[in-house]
Structure formats: C-alpha cells, structure tokens
Amino acid sequence: MAKVTIAISLDDIRDADILEWLGEQANKSAAVRNALAAYIEGQAGDMLVMILARLERKIDGLQPGAVTSTPATRTGDAPGTEQAAASLDTLADL
DSSP, rough: OOOOOOOOOOOOTTTHHHHHHHHSSSSSHHHHHHHHHHHHTTTTHHHHHHHHHHHHHHHHTTTOOOOOOOOOOOOOOTTTTTHHHHHHHHHHHH
C-alpha cells in the first residue's frame, strides 16, 4: 500500500477549534483519519459527544453574560443527524 500525503490549509482564527483539537492529538494523522471516517460512515454521534464535552469545558470557563445566542435556521438534515439526535437524547437522560 502506498502512502499518500495530502496537505490542507487552516485559518488560525476561523479554524481555531480545529487547530486546538489537533494540538491535543498525539497522532494527528490517525485522529484526522478517524474523524473523517466517522463523518463518512455517518457515525457523527460519537463525534458529537466529543464535541459536546469540549464545548462544556469551554462554557465552564466563560464569564456570566459572555455568551449570546441567535436562533438557528434549518435547511435540511446533515448526514448522521438522526444518530446525533439519539446521542443527545441519551445525554439528556444521564
């Protein structure tokens, strides 16, 4: 099997969360492969749990009143939406 190297560009501001996540990974190539495979295979639920845990850590560090919200608009279901919703339901029951 031949090794294929693919380079990507990330913006230090827009992609700060991705860069932070990558910085936390001991094996960046494996982490990216696993994340992409999970997305492609529709296993977004496991990734959603990981993302929610990271968001929770970030939210815990915020000052009161530092966050405002804007209602989201829904344009259609993304791949893995049903599994992600089920994962959220499971989290809510904990």
